Amino acid sequence: MRHKTFLWFFLPTGLAMLLFIAMPIVSVVIQSIYAPHPAVLVEVENCTPLVGCTTETTIDQEATAALRAEQPLGRFVGLDIYFDRGHLAIQEVGEIWAASDTWGDLFSEVGNLPFYRAMAFTLTFTFIVTPLTIILGLVIALAVNSLHRHLKGLMIFFSLLPMIVTPLIGSLILFWMIDSRGVIGNALVNLAGDPDFSLKASTGLMWVALMVYGVWSSAPFAFVVFYAGLQTLPKDQIEAAQIDGATRWQQVKFVVVPHLMPLVTFVALIQLMDNFKVFEPIIGFSAGAHAQSLSTFIFNDLGGETRQLSSAAATSVITIIGVAILLSPVLVRTWRDFKGAR
Amino acid sequence: MFLKKIALAGSLTAFASSAGYACEITDRVNIVGNEFAAIQAVAAAAKECTGASVESNLTSEHQTINVAGLSGNPSEYTSAIIANSSIVALMNEDVIRPLNDLVEKHGQNLQPGQLIKIGDDIMAIAFMANAQHLMYRKDVLEQAGVEVPTTYEELLEAAEAIRAQGIMQNPVGGAYAAGWNLAQEFNNMFLGYGGTHFKPGSAEPNVNTEAGVKALNMMKALSEYMNPDFLTHDSNATNAEYRAGNVAIMNMWGSRASQQTTTEGVLQEVIDGHAIAAPLTVGGGTTPASTLWWDGWTVGKNISDEEAEATFVAMTHGVRPEMLNDETTPLAVWLIEGYEPADDAQGVFDAAKMGTTPYPMLPYMGLMHSALGNELADFMQGKESAEQALADVEAAYRAAAIEQGFLQ
Numbered sequence: 033m034r035h036k037t038f039l040w041f042f043l044p045t046g047l048a049m050l051l052f053i054a055m056p057i058v059s060v061v062i063q064s065i066y067a068p069h070p071a072v073l074v075e076v077e078n079c080t081p082l083v084g085c086t087t088e089t090t091i092d093q094e095a096t097a098a099l100r101a102e103q104p105l106g107r108f109v110g111l112d113i114y115f116d117r118g119h120l121a122i123q124e125v126g127e128i129w130a131a132s133d134t135w136g137d138l139f140s141e142v143g144n145l146p147f148y149r150a151m152a153f154t155l156t157f158t159f160i161v162t163p164l165t166i167i168l169g170l171v172i173a174l175a176v177n178s179l180h181r182h183l184k185g186l187m188i189f190f191s192l193l194p195m196i197v198t199p200l201i202g203s204l205i206l207f208w209m210i211d212s213r214g215v216i217g218n219a220l221v222n223l224a225g226d227p228d229f230s231l232k233a234s235t236g237l238m239w240v241a242l243m244v245y246g247v248w249s250s251a252p253f254a255f256v257v258f259y260a261g262l263q264t265l266p267k268d269q270i271e272a273a274q275i276d277g278a279t280r281w282q283q284v285k286f287v288v289v290p291h292l293m294p295l296v297t298f299v300a301l302i303q304l305m306d307n308f309k310v311f312e313p314i315i316g317f318s319a320g321a322h323a324q325s326l327s328t329f330i331f332n333d334l335g336g337e338t339r340q341l342s343s344a345a346a347t348s349v350i351t352i353i354g355v356a357i358l359l360s361p362v363l364v365r366t367w368r369d370f371k372g373a374r
Numbered sequence: 375m376f377l378k379k380i381a382l383a384g385s386l387t388a389f390a391s392s393a394g395y396a397c398e399i400t401d402r403v404n405i406v407g408n409e410f411a412a413i414q415a416v417a418a419a420a421k422e423c424t425g426a427s428v429e430s431n432l433t434s435e436h437q438t439i440n441v442a443g444l445s446g447n448p449s450e451y452t453s454a455i456i457a458n459s460s461i462v463a464l465m466n467e468d469v470i471r472p473l474n475d476l477v478e479k480h481g482q483n484l485q486p487g488q489l490i491k492i493g494d495d496i497m498a499i500a501f502m503a504n505a506q507h508l509m510y511r512k513d514v515l516e517q518a519g520v521e522v523p524t525t526y527e528e529l530l531e532a533a534e535a536i537r538a539q540g541i542m543q544n545p546v547g548g549a550y551a552a553g554w555n556l557a558q559e560f561n562n563m564f565l566g567y568g569g570t571h572f573k574p575g576s577a578e579p580n581v582n583t584e585a586g587v588k589a590l591n592m593m594k595a596l597s598e599y600m601n602p603d604f605l606t607h608d609s610n611a612t613n614a615e616y617r618a619g620n621v622a623i624m625n626m627w628g629s630r631a632s633q634q635t636t637t638e639g640v641l642q643e644v645i646d647g648h649a650i651a652a653p654l655t656v657g658g659g660t661t662p663a664s665t666l667w668w669d670g671w672t673v674g675k676n677i678s679d680e681e682a683e684a685t686f687v688a689m690t691h692g693v694r695p696e697m698l699n700d701e702t703t704p705l706a707v708w709l710i711e712g713y714e715p716a717d718d719a720q721g722v723f724d725a726a727k728m729g730t731t732p733y734p735m736l737p738y739m740g741l742m743h744s745a746l747g748n749e750l751a752d753f754m755q756g757k758e759s760a761e762q763a764l765a766d767v768e769a770a771y772r773a774a775a776i777e778q779g780f781l782q
Contacts, residue, residue, distance in 0.1 A: 070779035071466075071737060075575070076493030078735060080458065081500045081668050081709050082726040089575070090492055091737050093468045107779070117773040124769075144758070144766065146748065212603055227543060230602035235755070318606035321552035321751035332553075332748065335438050337463045338740035342777055 057352065064113060064345035066106040069099040106342075113346040118329075120350075121145045150324040153239065157325075158307040158358070161246035165303055166296060168247060169254020174284065176255070177262045188259070195252035203316025206245055238322040245313045250306065254299045261295045262288070297362060304358050309351065326351045397423035397691040399684040405430040405671075406440050407455025410629060412502055412706035413669065416455070420692030428688050437463070444469040447676040452685040455671045458735045459743070461490070461498055466737050470497060470672040476686040483694055488709050490670055500670035501693040502706040504629045505730055506562060507664060507721030508654055513647035514622040517541055522649075526566075526592055526656040526663060529623055533599040536622055546599035547616050547624030549609040550754065556605070557746035558665075562625065563589035565731045566656040566663025577738045577780040579771045581746070582764035588657060590753055590760040597754060605751055619644050625653065625664070628722035632704040650717075652724030664725055665733040668709070738780045745771035 033041070072095035079085040115122040128141040142148050176187050194202065209216045212230045221229045231237045265288060273283050289296075311327035314320065320328070326347050333344035405420065407413050409432040417430040431451070433439075437460055443451040444464065454464060464470045472495035477484065481499075490498040508523070515522060518536045523529040529546070536545040549555040564571070569585030572578060597604055601615060613630065615621045617640045626634075635645040653662035671689045673682050691697075695712040707715065707722040715723055733739075745767045753763035775781040 067777050068779045070782070073577070073737070073780075074493075077491070078493075079489070079491035080732060080735070081487040081490075082503055082666060083732045085491070086732075088492075088734075089577075089736055091466055091468075093465075097468065109777075113777055116777065117769050118777075144752075144762075146770070212601065228602050232606050233602040233604075233755075318551060318608075320748075321605040321755065332744065336740055336744045337437055337460055338466065338738070338744070338774075338778065339441065339463075340741075340774060340777060343774065 060345045060348050062105070063341055064349050065108065065110055067109045067113060067342045068106050069096065069103070070107070072096050072099070109342070113342050114350070117145065118343055119147050119346055121147060146324065146329070150326055150329060153323045154308060154310060154325045154354075156239070157243060157246060157310050157323075158304060161243050161250070161307050162300060162303045164243075164247045165250045165254050166299055168251040169299065170258050170289075170292070172251065172255040173258035173262055174288070176259060191255050192252045194249050195256075197249075199249060199312035200316050202249055203245055203313045206241070206248075207317045210241055232317075232319075235322040238317065238319050242310075242313045242317060242319060242323060245317070246307060246310065249313075250303060254303070257295050257299050258292055261292045265291055297366065301359060301362050304362070305355055308355055308358055326354070397687060399423045399425045399428070399687050401426050401678070401680040401684040403428040403453065403681070403685045403688045404451045405432075405453045405455060405689075406436055406443050406451040407432050407671075408436050408457075408669075409434050411633065412629060412702075412708075413455055415697065415702040415705055416501060416671075416689075416692040418692075419694070419697040420688045423688040423691055426684060436460075440464065441467050441469065444674045444676065448678065448681070449674045449676040452674050452677050452681050453671050453689055454674070455669065456498065457504075457667050457669045458733050459667075459739065461670075461672065462735055462737055462740060464672060465492070465497065469675050471675040471682060472496060473499070473673060473686065476673070476683060480683075480687055480690055483711070484690065485709065485711050488670070488693075490668070498670040498672045499689065499693065500668040500709050502629075502669045502708050503722055503726065504627060504667040504669065504707065505653060505664050505722045505725035506558075506625050506627050507662075507725050508651040509616065509624055509626045509631070509634065509721075510649055510651065511622040511644065511647040512649045513643065514541060514545070522651055523623070524652070524654060526563075526596070526654050529654060530595055530599070532623060533596075537599065542620065542622055544599055544601045544620065545622040546596055547607075547612045547621035547626070548593075548596060548600055548604060549607060549612045549626075550593070550597060550600065550604040551608040551611070552605050552751040552754075553747040554743065555608050555747075556750050556754070557743045559593060559625070560589060560746050560750055561665055561733070561743070562653075562663045563592055563656060565665060566654075566659055566661065567592075568657075568659055568661070571734060571739065571742055572736065577736075577775055579742065579768040579775075581742075582761065582768050586764045587760045590750070590763065592656060594754060594756075594760075605754060617641070617644055628719070628725070629706055631718040631721060632716070650721040652721060652728060653730060655728075660729075662725055662728050662730045664730050666725060666730040667733050669706075738775055738778070741774040741778065741780070742767075742771050745774065 072092040073089050074092040075087055076090050077085050078088040114120055117124055124145055125142060128138060132138040132141055143152060172191050176184060176191060179187055208214050210231045211217045212221060217231055220231060221227060231241060269287050270283060273287050309327050310325045314323055314325060314328050329347045330344045333340040333347065403420065403426065405417055407417065413432060417432060421428045440454040441463055443449065444454055445467065456464060474496050477489065477496055484499060488500050489496045490500055510522060514536060515532060518532065518539055518541055520532040520535045523532050533546050536542050548559060550559055564581065564585055567585035567588045569583060569589065570580055573580045601607065609627060612624060616624060617637065619641045631650055635648045653664035655661065656663040673685050693710055695710055698708060698710060698713055703713065704716050704718055707719045749766040749770050750763055752758045753760055772781060
């Protein structure tokens with residue numbers, strides 16, 4: 033394609049990307065380095081029913097409005113919000129570093145800071161759920177592919193069900209099933225022989241439940257991609273392997289998996305991105321006491337009665353950077369393959 | 375039958391002849407608010423107005439949309455129904471207008487106690503009061519041979535008696551779900567121990583105190599008698615436990631009292647044994663470990679004066695004394711003239727009588743509430759000490775308050 037043709041071909045897409053992807057990101061970055069003006073507080077007498085009048089603090093609207101009119105963006109704070117306790121907690125980490133004698137102390141103290149605790153869960157979730165999703169997806173794809181053709185349609189439908197269910201609804205259903213009065217929870221109580229046994233009260237078991245949900249809900253996606261890939265598997269290669277006396281395991285390992293490798297990369301990319309932004313199961317499972325992620329922080333900042341837009345913006349930028357770091361090895365690899373292929 | 379007809383005809387004449395009752399508006403009204411039954415009744419009454427459209431969006435997500443919904447110019451909504459916690463966000467953003475002139479012009483039927491005054495400005499019209507108070511199963515307490523508790527210490531003894539006799543394994547209910555609910559339970563207990571959230575006259579946090587530690591220890595002691603899943607139980611789930619007969623004593627919202635045993639599927643023994651009482655005190659204090667709330671409505675700032683007037687007229691119509699009838703009266707503890715409390719309202723009235731502290735109406739209370747909700751779960755799970763949890767709360771609050779410009 034000539035450069036000029038390519039330019040006209042790409043222009044609409046490029047403009048749309050600028051408008052809907054680049055601009056919002058720029059706006060979020062700007063939001064994250066500005067914070068609201070200092071509030072001008074005044075003491076006034078509040079009168080409310082059943083209580084009477086009390087002296088309370090409130091915001092002096094006129095003075096605040098004047099401040100806002102002067103600098104509509106708010107006050108410039110640079111990277112302060114990124115470094116505060118709710119995010120990277122530079123000062124707190126420094127103090128902990130200076131004060132703790134052992135690595136154990138250091139980790140438990142740093143793990144008490146919300147950002148690092150959320151990161152610990154998010155990274156564990158990402159690096160356990162992503163490979164398991166890929167493996168499970170591949171296993172289902174191989175199983176369905178070897179079925180009789182009359183059964184295939186039905187099995188594909190059932191395998192896709194977890195993806196058809198809305199994530200929040202899916203997690204809510206599982207949430208009620210693992211409740212100590214739910215089907216799975218009750219069975220576990222009987223198995224454990226302890227009436228006080230509760231999956232939802234234990235951080236470890238809650239993490240397991242969240243990850244099981246994560247694999248359950250994304251495996252159909254991996255399955256569909258791999259199943260499509262299996263349809264393009266060259267018949268003669270498999271037949272040659274069979275004639276050479278390869279076992280089924282050897283066929284999968286040396287013929288099928290190498291053939292599907294580009295698709296594995298693709299699924300890994302998408303899953304790394306998705307899992308790093310884990311959100312629905314934490315909300316659906318009401319797991320806030322046990323697990324937080326960067327996405328739930330953003331949700332909490334925006335959903336509170338006092339919205340913390342700057343904090344939410346900073347968390348969003350950190351999320352974008354995190355996804356970029358996570359994807360970089362895969363992207364570098366793809367780039368090398370691309371250059372090699374030329 | 376005949377008498378009834380005459381009474382009806384009489385009231386209709388009165389209705390038509392008195393200009394105060396008819397509701398004629400000239401401009402649009404659009405209400406945003408929470409979705410519980412009392413608020414639905416107010417919105418429905420406001421919609422009786424004729425002459426222009428009255429719309430409403432009642433949703434439990436109201437807090438996340440009301441600031442944005444009142445911010446545009448002209449704004450989407452002309453009125454937000456709020457409580458003493460959520461009015462603060464609207465005042466912080468300066469999106470609601472003072473009502474002094476409108477009260478003078480159209481507010482003759484409002485009671486002085488309904489006017490929420492911030493300084494000299496009337497910023498909202500309250501129509502109902504709310505508080506968390508004791509709900510219990512009198513049959514279970516009788517069976518266990520214990521008196522109805524009036525303090526949290528007695529509640530613990532009652533719970534132990536119920537468990538020891540094998541009547542219920544986890545007799546105490548509590549909306550202790552991590553987040554807003556857990557923070558609210560802490561607020562209750564903290565105020566009961568005489569704590570104050572902030573140093574006087576400033577936005578400096580003041581929860582890492584003796585009162586804070588005592589409050590957390592009491593909450594922990596109570597949680598030993600709760601369903602082990604308590605950190606996931608909000609007030610809905612706690613009510614479900616109560617209705618299913620798994621819980622015998624709990625601190626629950628007054629606004630839920632009238633519907634506590636009327637939903638479908640409530641066990642007969644729960645219906646028969648259900649009773650309510652005043653909120654509990656704690657640690658020898660005299661002020662209940664609870665907070666007093668009001669719900670009311672506001673008028674948006676970014677709308678025309680005509681829309682503001684129409685909104686005021688329609689909303690005043692929504693909370694006029696005649697809106698109280700057999701159906702609406704039990705829904706809330708109304709602050710409306712002529713309201714006669716039913717039994718369900720007793721808990722809230724007791725709370726008011728006992729001098730329960732109102733939920734703090736401070737610009738930075740929302741940040742404190744969020745910090746409490748996020749940081750206290752660790753202590754409740756036994757992962758850290760009360761002092762550590764409260765220090766975390768103060769640190770989290772401080773970071774948020776610096777960002778929002780309340781602290782330097």
